[in-house]
Amino acid sequence: MRWLEIFKLYNLKLLKKDKVILIFTAISILITVSISLIIPQVDFENKKFIQNKINELNGGDLKVIVEYPSVEFEEKLVELKNRGLKVRTFSNEVAFFPKGDINFVSKLIRGEFGLNDNEIILYSNIAKKLNVKVDDTVCIKANGIDNKKYKIKNIELMASGVDTESEMLGYGKIQGEEPKDPTIILITGANGEKLKEELKSIERGYKYSSLEDKKKSLEKQLSTQITVLNILNTMGYILSIVTIVSSTIMLILKRKKDIAILKMVSVDSKAIKRAVRMELSFLVIVPHIIAGVICYPLSKVILSIAGNISSIVLSIDNIMLILKGLAINGMLFLTFLSLALALLNSIKPLSIVKEDEKAMKKASKKIVVGTVILIPLILVIYSVYYIKDSSTFVGSIGILLFVTVFLVIISIIIKVLSKMPLRNSITLYSFKSIRKNFFSFVLVLLSITLSLWFVLIGFGLENTIKTSFNKDLERKVPYNYIVGGEGVEGNEKIYNILSESEQVQGFSKIYIRRGKVLNEEIEAKGVTIGELKENEYGTKFEIIEGDDLFKGDSNGIIVSRAYKEKCNLSLGKELQIETANGVFNYKVKGIYECSTINSSQFLTEYRGDYDSQINFYVKANNDDFHNSLKECFIVNIDQLGDSLSAMLNKFLGIFKVLCFITMFSAILFNINMVYMNYQGEEKDETVIRALGIGKSFLLKYQSFKILIVMVTSIFMALGLYFLMIDLVFMAAFKGAVQFSVVDVIITITISIILSLISFNFPIRKLLSKHEYELLREDV
Numbered sequence: 001m002r003w004l005e006i007f008k009l010y011n012l013k014l015l016k017k018d019k020v021i022l023i024f025t026a027i028s029i030l031i032t033v034s035i036s037l038i039i040p041q042v043d044f045e046n047k048k049f050i051q052n053k054i055n056e057l058n059g060g061d062l063k064v065i066v067e068y069p070s071v072e073f074e075e076k077l078v079e080l081k082n083r084g085l086k087v088r089t090f091s092n093e094v095a096f097f098p099k100g101d102i103n104f105v106s107k108l109i110r111g112e113f114g115l116n117d118n119e120i121i122l123y124s125n126i127a128k129k130l131n132v133k134v135d136d137t138v139c140i141k142a143n144g145i146d147n148k149k150y151k152i153k154n155i156e157l158m159a160s161g162v163d164t165e166s167e168m169l170g171y172g173k174i175q176g177e178e179p180k181d182p183t184i185i186l187i188t189g190a191n192g193e194k195l196k197e198e199l200k201s202i203e204r205g206y207k208y209s210s211l212e213d214k215k216k217s218l219e220k221q222l223s224t225q226i227t228v229l230n231i232l233n234t235m236g237y238i239l240s241i242v243t244i245v246s247s248t249i250m251l252i253l254k255r256k257k258d259i260a261i262l263k264m265v266s267v268d269s270k271a272i273k274r275a276v277r278m279e280l281s282f283l284v285i286v287p288h289i290i291a292g293v294i295c296y297p298l299s300k301v302i303l304s305i306a307g308n309i310s311s312i313v314l315s316i317d318n319i320m321l322i323l324k325g326l327a328i329n330g331m332l333f334l335t336f337l338s339l340a341l342a343l344l345n346s347i348k349p350l351s352i353v354k355e356d357e358k359a360m361k362k363a364s365k366k367i368v369v370g371t372v373i374l375i376p377l378i379l380v381i382y383s384v385y386y387i388k389d390s391s392t393f394v395g396s397i398g399i400l401l402f403v404t405v406f407l408v409i410i411s412i413i414i415k416v417l418s419k420m421p422l423r424n425s426i427t428l429y430s431f432k433s434i435r436k437n438f439f440s441f442v443l444v445l446l447s448i449t450l451s452l453w454f455v456l457i458g459f460g461l462e463n464t465i466k467t468s469f470n471k472d473l474e475r476k477v478p479y480n481y482i483v484g485g486e487g488v489e490g491n492e493k494i495y496n497i498l499s500e501s502e503q504v505q506g507f508s509k510i511y512i513r514r515g516k517v518l519n520e521e522i523e524a525k526g527v528t529i530g531e532l533k534e535n536e537y538g539t540k541f542e543i544i545e546g547d548d549l550f551k552g553d554s555n556g557i558i559v560s561r562a563y564k565e566k567c568n569l570s571l572g573k574e575l576q577i578e579t580a581n582g583v584f585n586y587k588v589k590g591i592y593e594c595s596t597i598n599s600s601q602f603l604t605e606y607r608g609d610y611d612s613q614i615n616f617y618v619k620a621n622n623d624d625f626h627n628s629l630k631e632c633f634i635v636n637i638d639q640l641g642d643s644l645s646a647m648l649n650k651f652l653g654i655f656k657v658l659c660f661i662t663m664f665s666a667i668l669f670n671i672n673m674v675y676m677n678y679q680g681e682e683k684d685e686t687v688i689r690a691l692g693i694g695k696s697f698l699l700k701y702q703s704f705k706i707l708i709v710m711v712t713s714i715f716m717a718l719g720l721y722f723l724m725i726d727l728v729f730m731a732a733f734k735g736a737v738q739f740s741v742v743d744v745i746i747t748i749t750i751s752i753i754l755s756l757i758s759f760n761f762p763i764r765k766l767l768s769k770h771e772y773e774l775l776r777e778d779v
Contacts, residue, residue: 003274006267010258011279018251022283024672025247029333030287031665032236035658037295037325039233040387042303042654043226044321050218058214059161060088060186062195065207067526068516069181069580073203077185085189088112089182092166094484094633095142097130103626104129105639107166108142109184110176117175120150123162125643126170127155140172142633150174161186163207168643205516205525223391228655230383230392232662234399235450237378239669241336242443245371248280248340249364250676252347256360260349273344277337284333292326302657328386332378339370368439376400403446406716410442413712426697430704440673445709447666448754452717452747458659460743461725462648468729470641471738476595478539479507479617482635491614494632501625504618506538511606512613518576518583522567524600529557529579530615531606539617541603546571546590554605556589562599564591577602581609597637670758678762698766702759710755714747 015022050057081087088111095108106126113121120138132138134155139147159167163184187195192210200208262272296314346363376397383393414434434441483494498507511531534550549558559569573588586604626634722739729737
């Protein structure tokens with residue numbers, strides 16, 4: 001009999017009977033293939049955008065961020081202009097955008113932008129905070145500007161020609177005269193790399209960014225984003241591969257007697273295998289066709305939802321990228337299908353009659369081992385050949401290592417629980433069932449744990465980082481507001497208001513001057529010197545090493561811990577600092593804690609050599625003291641945490657969308673695995689009912705398994721999340737993470753929902769079953 005006849009007469013009839021398993025498997029593969037095709041599309045479009053806009057994003061062939069005044073550098077700029085280069089200069093200052101009772105702190109950049117006096121260009125993050133769009137109006141409070149209204153000319157989706165601080169806080173660009181002391185310089189008309197080296201020989205303490213530097217920086221950000229997204233993709237691959245292999249094995253095991261009979265009547269084994277391959281190949285081919293059609297529009301939608309550049313135009317490059325991905329995925333999934341179909345070779349008619357399944361069990365183990373070995377190979381092919389980014393492979397291997405550790409930990413937990421002395425018939429039967437189906441049970445548990453982890457990252461990370469950052473500032477910084485004014489009269493007024501305010505617990509008056517560290521070995525040369533009088537030092541910093549400000553050498557300075565670690569300073573180190581008033585020698589006498597706020601500020605005793613700028617570091621109970629202060633800037637440092645979380649939210653935008661899709665795939669996987677386990681145990685459960693033990697016993701047994709899944713997944717997901725965030729936050733900010741009770745509640749809620757959905761089918765079957773026909777099938 002030919003394989004096509006077998007397929008028509010036998011396999012087609014069984015498609016309807018096994019439709020639940022086949023449909024869920026096909027959908028799982030569809031989601032995985034779609035995500036694997038979407039990620040390269042997103043990466044390709046972002047890289048294409050960067051390539052086309054790199055000059056605009058950098059602002060010119062070379063961008064220079066000025067850290068301190070330099071006569072030599074100013075003379076060099078004049079020379080560059082005489083050489084025919086286009087040199088544009090901009091000022092950069094703190095500004096506020098009022099919205100209701102809130103003043104959003106931001107940066108205001110003034111210079112030549114081709115705008116009218118009443119027009120402004122906004123960065124997307126501040127526009128989102130203000131909930132405004134092009135042609136709307138916004139108010140600004142800044143130096144010389146008091147609630148003036150500006151019409152929004154444009155909103156920049158990506159930061160263009162600005163410094164890092166402006167990108168984090170947000171900014172507005174308005175028309176202004178060429179500044180006397182520019183902080184941002186954009187140069188066009190020369191080779192950026194050569195010009196950077198030329199200017200570094202004059203002032204190496206400034207920050208330089210050529211087109212090549214900007215391109216590398218953006219590509220590094222994209223690589224990090226794709227690596228994070230590929231973690232979701234790795235999970236999808238693992239679940240889909242396990243699904244197709246386990247589904248194939250289960251279907252073969254269900255049909256082993258039919259297959260044995262076909263072999264006994266001299267039907268060629270190759271024909272049987274080809275017929276089964278044809279049946280199951282639809283699970284691979286159909287999802288691939290659908291994924292190839294929908295991946296491009298889905299990429300567009302995802303980029304749009306995430307707030308990224310969505311002006312995608314289908315090109316031959318996009319089509320080739322999709323075809324390449326389909327070819328790779330098709331080859332990979334068909335390989336695993338062929339691996340699982342090898343189980344057919346172990347079906348021996350005589351052994352099946354004798355119910356001797358040793359050969360099939362041995363073959364099944366070989367298939368599992370082969371699957372475990374091949375999965376890393378898939379990730380290598382996908383990451384290196386398709387994504388062409390080795391970092392994605394590193395991230396995928398990290399997930400595989402986690403899965404391995406997870407299996408070991410769960411094995412230990414199950415063994416410990418099963419040996420506890422307080423046991424009854426329900427726990428005994430439950431642990432027996434878990435040990436019998438250990439691999440599938442752990443995969444369901446792993447699926448729920450990773451789903452919870454991804455949800456915590458996508459939807460909890462932003463708030464966790466913001467809360468932790470603000471709490472870290474609250475612990476380490478003795479103030480929560482920075483107030484500044486203009487002129488002697490204005491500063492005296494601020495001093496009097498702060499002294500009389502009931503909301504103000506204390507404040508310090510800091511006399512500011514900018515300077516440059518002349519020591520060759522110090523790379524961070526741009527600093528500020530903050531002079532203080534002892535009677536005006538009301539918000540005292542924590543000294544973690546050495547002497548306090550008004551102890552020891554009166555000509556000494558105290559430096560921040562962050563600056564000390566960055567420049568490898570030690571107590572007693574002599575620093576030579578150049579300011580507008582001359583060159584001064586200081587000795588480091590103490591180290592103070594300021595977290596990441598004004599980390600390049602040195603503090604010393606007052607000597608009267610400051611510039612015109614004076615800042616007040618204020619510790620206040622609330623914002624009420626703002627009402628008495630006019631024509632000055634007030635920065636609430638809590639808004640820095642908001643800005644940091646906003647940047648993180650933009651980075652996680654695509655992750656959130658794919659997280660939902662992956663979680664849906666995980667739910668289907670769980671239902672499929674639990675359903676297959678139930679089919680394997682259905683006869684045992686029918687026997688239990690027939691013996692009169694009752695449905696209540698079986699319901700309690702299923703409930704106990706659900707409880708194990710819920711409790712374990714909650715602890716594992718929260719533990720992994722807290723560990724990851726703690727390590728990242730400690731490395732970045734040297735602080736402790738503050739975890740929210742809301743995160744725990746959300747995790748518990750989602751775990752309960754996912755567990756109930758996963759085990760819904762067997763519970764529903766138990767409640768509706770009354771017959772005992774299954775016991776008669778072999779009679």
